[in-house]
Structure formats: structure tokens, C-alpha cells
Amino acid sequence: MTSRMHDSLSQTTELRPFGQLVTAAGKQVSLADVVIDTLLEAVSAAKVVVLRGYRLLDPAELEAYCRMAGEILQWNFGAVLDLDVRDDPQNYLFDAGDVPFHWDGAFANKVPRFFLFQCVQGSPAGAGGETVCCDTTAVYREAPEELRALWHRTTVSYRTDKLAHYGGLLTAPLLSSHPTTGETTIRYAEPLDPARYRNPLFLTLDGISPEEAVLVMDDLRTRLHDPRYCYSHSWQTGDIVVVENHGLLHGRNGFTGSTERHLQRIQII
Numbered sequence: 001m002t003s004r005m006h007d008s009l010s011q012t013t014e015l016r017p018f019g020q021l022v023t024a025a026g027k028q029v030s031l032a033d034v035v036i037d038t039l040l041e042a043v044s045a046a047k048v049v050v051l052r053g054y055r056l057l058d059p060a061e062l063e064a065y066c067r068m069a070g071e072i073l074q075w076n077f078g079a080v081l082d083l084d085v086r087d088d089p090q091n092y093l094f095d096a097g098d099v100p101f102h103w104d105g106a107f108a109n110k111v112p113r114f115f116l117f118q119c120v121q122g123s124p125a126g127a128g129g130e131t132v133c134c135d136t137t138a139v140y141r142e143a144p145e146e147l148r149a150l151w152h153r154t155t156v157s158y159r160t161d162k163l164a165h166y167g168g169l170l171t172a173p174l175l176s177s178h179p180t181t182g183e184t185t186i187r188y189a190e191p192l193d194p195a196r197y198r199n200p201l202f203l204t205l206d207g208i209s210p211e212e213a214v215l216v217m218d219d220l221r222t223r224l225h226d227p228r229y230c231y232s233h234s235w236q237t238g239d240i241v242v243v244e245n246h247g248l249l250h251g252r253n254g255f256t257g258s259t260e261r262h263l264q265r266i267q268i269i
């Protein structure tokens, strides 16, 4: 990292197995003081950047800040989504359960390059609700050749009802090419079983036999969650986490304790 972002740092720590934690040099530093292009360069390199100790922005400021880097994905609620646990959730994003792996924008017209969360209210230690990011470029690189050959033939169709701000039908190859680096990525949204989730997501795999489809889905269920490929973030109040969306999948662990956590999310195309 260079220029103004670097000036404002007191500490940069590598996260495991990937990612970077940047702690602000002083209490007066705001996210707005970080040059967004420099921040996103760092995210492209590290895949996940956690900023800690920076003053958060209000939603309008956050949108204006992110818009300096590109178009902002707009939804029926606007640009900034409040992620909190609600009393009467229509969608699993707003209940206390887990959110299986997916990539953002699958059901939108445009897939964001990055998304940014800011944590208005964190979770006490041990409360669960960690955000988990899987580096699918590493999963692909280290997968056995015969499995990769199966993946290359696989197309996945997704179907979900629109119960929140997204929904519909989507068909996409299981593998894609990262638009910037050219690396092979896995684009996979894990199925949501109607017995467990408010808004089921049904998958159909084509291009391979039904037996191979079962094998591929069973394997992905464990392979994508291998800790060698996953960064898990426990939220503290004030954390800002920026994630590279094209190469990673992400999800959330279920809450096991307090559900007071409140995040705000914005997506940059």
C-alpha cells in the first residue's frame, strides 16, 4: 500500500490463510481519509482487507466515498443494506442461522467487484455470526486434475423465489475466469434446503451425469469449507471489511449467542 493510506497506518498484519488487517494510526482517522483506489488495490492483492480503528461513515457518506471508485449496485432499498437480525425475517439473511456460501450479485444484472461491510455493532466473543470468505482460486489450483475436468463441464442452474431484494432464475458455468487476473474461479452458491432455510435455493447441475452431479456437490460441501482456503472474521464494533467478490465466495456462520450485531453493506461494480 502506498500514498495516503500508508501514511495513516499504525500497523499492518497479515491474516490467515489470506487477508490483511490495517489498524488506524490514531483515533481521528476516518474511512474517508483512506484513498479508495489505494484501498481497492490492496483488496485486489490481499483479497480481504480489514480496517480497524477508523471512524465509520454514515450511509450517504459511504455511498459517496465508494462512488469515487465506480458504479454502486442499487437495490430496492438503495445502496446500503442494513444486515441485522430481525424479529420477523422473510429472508435467511436476517435471521440468526447460517448463510451458506454464495457470491454477491448472482441475481443482479451486474456482479460487483468489491463489497464493503462496516460494523455498527459488533458481537461479543463466542456469539458466532462470523463472516467467512473462501478463496476459490486456491481451491481450484489445489484440486485434483480429474475433479477439475468434471468442474469444467459443469453448468449450474439456480432457482429461488424473490423474498427479499433478489431472486429468480440463473444458469452459469461452475467455473469462470477472474475478469482482472484471468485466474480460474469457482462460482457456486450452496443449496438452501427448504427444511432449514426460509427461502430455499434449488440447484440443478448439467453437463455431467446425475451420479457425477451428486459427487461434485458432496465434494464442494467440504472442499470449499476447508480452513486452508477460508478466512473467518469475528466482528468488532467499528470494523470495516472489504472483500474481492469475483474470486471469493462468502457466507456467515450462525449465531450461537447475542444477535445484536449490525453491519452495513455496499457493493462496488
Ligand SMILES: [Fe+2]
Pocket (backbone or CB within 6 Å): 102, 103, 104, 250
Ligand atoms: Fe453476500
